[in-house]
Amino acid sequence: xxxHKKPSSMNSHERPLCVQGDSxxxxxxxxxxxxxxxxxxxxxxxxxxxxxxxxxxxTPKTIMRVMGVKGLTLYHLKSHLQKFRLGxxxxxxxxxxSIKDGMRALELQRNTASSxxxxxxxxxxxxxxxxxxxxxQLEVQRHLQLRIxxxxxxxxxxxxxACQTLAGENMASGSYKGxxxxxxxxxxxxxxxxxxxxLNFPSFQDLNIYGGDQLDLHQNLERPSLDxxxxxxxxxxxxxxxxxxxxxxxxxxxxxxxxxxLQDLGTAAxxxxxxxxxxxxxxxxxxxxxxxxxSDIESFSEIYETKPVISGDSLGEKKFEAAxxxxxxxxxxxxxxxxxxxxxPMINTGGIPxxxxxxxx
Amino acid sequence: MNxxxxxxxxxxxxxxxxxxxxxxxxxxxxxxxxxxxGGAIxxxxxxxxxxxxxxxxxxxxxxxxxxDWDALSGGHDDFRDLIESMMDEDGELNSVRVVQEACIxxxxxxxxxxxxxxxxxxxxxxxxxxxxxxxxxxxxAEALTGPNKSRDLARxxxxxxxxxxxxxxxxxxxxxxxxxxxxxxxxxxxxxxxxGNSNNNKHFITNGPHHHHHHHRDEHHQTDVIAxxxxxxxxxxxxxxxxxxxxxxxxxxxxxDKRIHIVDYDIMEGIQWASLMQALVSRKDGPPTPHLRITAxxxxxxxxxxxxxxxxxGRRLVAFAASIGQPFSFHQCRLDSDESFRPSALKxxxxxxxxxxxxxxxxxxxxxxxxxxASFLSGSKTLNPRLITLVEExxxxxxxxxxxxxxxxxxxxxxxxYDSLEAGFPMQNRARALVERVFxxxxxxxxxxxxxxTHGEEGSPWGEWLSGLGFRAxxxxxxxxxxxxxxxxxxxxxYRVEELANNRLVLGxxxxxxxxxxxxxxSSLDSDL
Numbered sequence: 050x051x052x053h054k055k056p057s058s059m060n061s062h063e064r065p066l067c068v069q070g071d072s073x074x075x076x077x078x079x080x081x082x083x084x085x086x087x088x089x090x091x092x093x094x095x096x097x098x099x100x101x102x103x104x105x106x107x108t109p110k111t112i113m114r115v116m117g118v119k120g121l122t123l124y125h126l127k128s129h130l131q132k133f134r135l136g137x138x139x140x141x142x143x144x145x146x147s148i149k150d151g152m153r154a155l156e157l158q159r160n161t162a163s164s165x166x167x168x169x170x171x172x173x174x175x176x177x178x179x180x181x182x183x184x185x186q187l188e189v190q191r192h193l194q195l196r197i198x199x200x201x202x203x204x205x206x207x208x209x210x211a212c213q214t215l216a217g218e219n220m221a222s223g224s225y226k227g228x229x230x231x232x233x234x235x236x237x238x239x240x241x242x243x244x245x246x247x248l249n250f251p252s253f254q255d256l257n258i259y260g261g262d263q264l265d266l267h268q269n270l271e272r273p274s275l276d277x278x279x280x281x282x283x284x285x286x287x288x289x290x291x292x293x294x295x296x297x298x299x300x301x302x303x304x305x306x307x308x309x310x311l312q313d314l315g316t317a318a319x320x321x322x323x324x325x326x327x328x329x330x331x332x333x334x335x336x337x338x339x340x341x342x343x344s345d346i347e348s349f350s351e352i353y354e355t356k357p358v359i360s361g362d363s364l365g366e367k368k369f370e371a372a373x374x375x376x377x378x379x380x381x382x383x384x385x386x387x388x389x390x391x392x393x394p395m396i397n398t399g400g401i402p403x404x405x406x407x408x409x410x
Numbered sequence: 411m412n413x414x415x416x417x418x419x420x421x422x423x424x425x426x427x428x429x430x431x432x433x434x435x436x437x438x439x440x441x442x443x444x445x446x447x448g449g450a451i452x453x454x455x456x457x458x459x460x461x462x463x464x465x466x467x468x469x470x471x472x473x474x475x476x477x478d479w480d481a482l483s484g485g486h487d488d489f490r491d492l493i494e495s496m497m498d499e500d501g502e503l504n505s506v507r508v509v510q511e512a513c514i515x516x517x518x519x520x521x522x523x524x525x526x527x528x529x530x531x532x533x534x535x536x537x538x539x540x541x542x543x544x545x546x547x548x549x550x551a552e553a554l555t556g557p558n559k560s561r562d563l564a565r566x567x568x569x570x571x572x573x574x575x576x577x578x579x580x581x582x583x584x585x586x587x588x589x590x591x592x593x594x595x596x597x598x599x600x601x602x603x604x605x606g607n608s609n610n611n612k613h614f615i616t617n618g619p620h621h622h623h624h625h626h627r628d629e630h631h632q633t634d635v636i637a638x639x640x641x642x643x644x645x646x647x648x649x650x651x652x653x654x655x656x657x658x659x660x661x662x663x664x665x666x667d668k669r670i671h672i673v674d675y676d677i678m679e680g681i682q683w684a685s686l687m688q689a690l691v692s693r694k695d696g697p698p699t700p701h702l703r704i705t706a707x708x709x710x711x712x713x714x715x716x717x718x719x720x721x722x723x724g725r726r727l728v729a730f731a732a733s734i735g736q737p738f739s740f741h742q743c744r745l746d747s748d749e750s751f752r753p754s755a756l757k758x759x760x761x762x763x764x765x766x767x768x769x770x771x772x773x774x775x776x777x778x779x780x781x782x783x784a785s786f787l788s789g790s791k792t793l794n795p796r797l798i799t800l801v802e803e804x805x806x807x808x809x810x811x812x813x814x815x816x817x818x819x820x821x822x823x824x825x826x827x828y829d830s831l832e833a834g835f836p837m838q839n840r841a842r843a844l845v846e847r848v849f850x851x852x853x854x855x856x857x858x859x860x861x862x863x864t865h866g867e868e869g870s871p872w873g874e875w876l877s878g879l880g881f882r883a884x885x886x887x888x889x890x891x892x893x894x895x896x897x898x899x900x901x902x903x904x905y906r907v908e909e910l911a912n913n914r915l916v917l918g919x920x921x922x923x924x925x926x927x928x929x930x931x932x933s934s935l936d937s938d939l
Contacts, residue, residue, distance in 0.1 A: 131903060190894045192689065196654060199688035203730055208453055210718070210726070211636050278751050 084125045093118065094129060210365050445724045461558045488802060539574070540583040546571050547587060550594050555813040555862070561598060561807040568595055573853045577851065578843045582828040585846060590821060593855040597862050638848035639679070639774050641841050645831050648773050648925060649899050650916045652801030653682040654897060655927040658890040660765050661689050663931075665696045669762035670703065673743075673795075675786050676769055676778060677706035680723040687736040701737040705756055707786070709749065710744045749782035751789040764795040770872065771803035771925075773827075773849045777856050780869055787872065791879050791932060798881060798930040802872050804916050804923040812866035820857055824850060826922035873914065884912035891915065 086094075097115040101107035109126035421836060489780075546567055553564035565572040568591055577588040643649050665668050670690075683704060691699050702726065708720035718726075724740040731738035740851055743755050758764065768786065770778060807824075808815040827850065831842045877883070886909065898905040908916045 185889060186892050186896075190896055193654070194898050195688055195894050196685035197650070199685045199734075200643070200650070200681050203684035203726070204643070205717075206726055206730065207636060207679060207681075208640070210722075211633055215633065371414050384471070386519065 084121070088130060090118070094133070096134065098130070104130065435525040464919040468759050478777065540581070543571070543574060543583055543587040544821070547590055547821065548814065550591075550822070551814045551817040554594060554597060554742070564594070564598055568598065569797045577847065580807040581678055582615055582825065582832050585843065586821070586825055586828050589846065589851040589854045590858070591683070592851070593858040596855055597859060629753060629938070634844065635661065635849050638845045642773055642845050642849060645835050645838070645841070645845070647897050647905060647917065649681075650897055651894060652769060652772060652925060652927045654685065655798035655886070655890055655894055655915055656767060656769075656801060656929070657682065657686045657689065658893055659799055659884065659929040660686065660797060661693070662887055662890070664700065664763045664886075667763040668697045668700045669759060670700050670706045670765065671759065671762040672702070672765045672767055673756065674704060674706045674767045675783075676775060677704070677720060678775060679718060680727045682767070683770070684729055685732055685845070687734060687738070691736050699736060702731070703739050703741070703759070703762065705743050706743055707751070709745050710747055730902050748777065749785065752787040753789045753792050756793070758793070764793055766790045766793070766795045767797065768796040769801045772801065772851065783872060787876060788879060791881070794932045796931065798876065798932075799877065799882065799927070800930065801871055801925065801927045804918075804926040805868060805871070806923070808866070808868065813861055814866070816866045816868065817858065820854070820861065822922065823924065824854055826919040826924060832902060833904050871926065873926065876930050881913065881932055884931050885912045
């Protein structure tokens, strides 16, 4: 499992340099030094845990005491203990024992200076098995992302429909025209921001929906939403060039029974959360968070735009197009923009060698 | 963020094989790992730079599937442990003693609360309060139904409880206790929660900060429902787990088919089929993009929490299918008011692969009476479906404990759900409160009402029922298991998936099992997979 605290200076070109401290701990030289769990250290850990009665009884504090290793912090132990506990869970049976043993043997082989020809041959078989499993897992991962996105897009249609219903009821300050056609780009954000007041949407400051401060909000929501969960937010988050989910050429092909035109509505999210008195204070406003992100949109976009370069290189081949590209390279040509437009940039800037590109603006 | 998600999710998947910190492999493992690392590093970098001071409170931490600080520090485990310890004492629930304790603690609670609170850790105080609430709830349940029934005592205890809790403020335990209190109140007054609207004005929950104008209620409610639904999906795997597991099993079962027909017991808003369609249009093996037909069972009167009618769902699905190029048609099959299912009412087409999909008890679903479910499942048997996908609540057996035992088990169950939401989104109090109000609260009320009516007798799981009807188990594939694990990995490490049978995956939070997804086929040779 990854230690998620990756230091800022690291990119895939650098390998973490390791130093051995006085206590015998191997630490990396990143700005946030990461402990390297060598076989020896891990064995001491396991010993300590066993002494304490197993992974469920042991706590980071007690383990630290028992191990008595200088420089080992609770921080290190917490995460390692967690992984260890996970490793003990029943669903571990998913993996072949042979694979685990093989990997352990691999690790041993790497860490110990001596190599053994005997191990070599069966290592290959195990390695291949592991490779095969890893490959399958990657496939599953890729499919999972697409499926999650699909649900996100579908949710978008639900949100928008609800929006229309509300819009019809509220009739607040006339029409929504000018909210910004989703298909129109940089003006999106401006348009929505501008309409905050006339439509009586709460100002950003008021939107303390989720508690904590704005940054927290972004952080916490951002991740799941960028997975495609909060479909509506994608539009706003990435601001520019995002056609509405169902339109390719600006026309709305949706077969709604109502008359409302999606185009004129702007984003669903922005509608959800009218400010009727009865509603006030009651509802969680879906939209505002996304609008709220306006201030951070640029920074996030910037972030994403720089990604592909790095990740692409690390693979040794360009697996993703540049961030700004709006090209869709999805398998089925029949697929409308719906399926891919809303791809979060994260997916494509990621370390997943999937050969997809994504448009994001 | 998605990058990190997938990175860590993948790392977790890989890591399960390795069982060690992959950081030590960063120089030497497979390319993909390195790449992921590279990507993850970059991503995380920029994320953290934008909020450098958030370390402990860093949402990346809180969200990350890699580390679950709360689990390790034991902060939110406390209540579950409490319940567990109470259940385990003397090998069974010793309710009499607990009632006594409750009465004692009841009388001294006010002073003790303050004392404890001021003394030490906040968590200690909360533990005590949590424990007190549990005692009170159990005492109330006992008073309501136990051998020494006393409605007056129950009433008094509930009054006390209401002073201590609120459905929107306080800790998980406090909010949860509020809903349970409310549910018990309903039982006491005989209004019940099973048929009642969750917005029954008699209950203090809805008399709280929410002032609905009656004529606005439905639309208002609709928006709340949708928002809560979105939030539920974002904050937890409870919706996606069952749907994705079922979908994957379906995909594997229909690889060579050109026509697929799915009969959906409770289609709700139809979101399950969005991802299935996506998978169908992009499948590489077998005939490309098969034709998909979905028949949804629809019921007459609603009055339930819903995100639109069956027809609207149909329209939505048609539109979605069109947008991704999935050949699709939608049908409805109306059920009578007694909800008995008549298989003959279905239009079947020769050569189509028939799938029966039965989602029960997802948090945003309405309750379906056992008779209805039974009718549907038995009826399905006559259709000889290729596959039956079943998702249902996983309920722990409580033996002869009667109402109180099931009440406590229910408390345990929902505390796990609450904890799971909080673990993932500790700062998003209002969001969670909305989900609790819209979905979980009414669930609790309904569930308790049913338990009350059946005097704590529990039905057997529907999976067992299917087995009894003669359906055969269909093993859940490796890919499906991996998908489940990856999905959970996106959320929080506290979620776990267990393979309790070769055809059954169970989603749980920490040590509490919550949701079961199983796959079956009719035993006719025609439907061999």
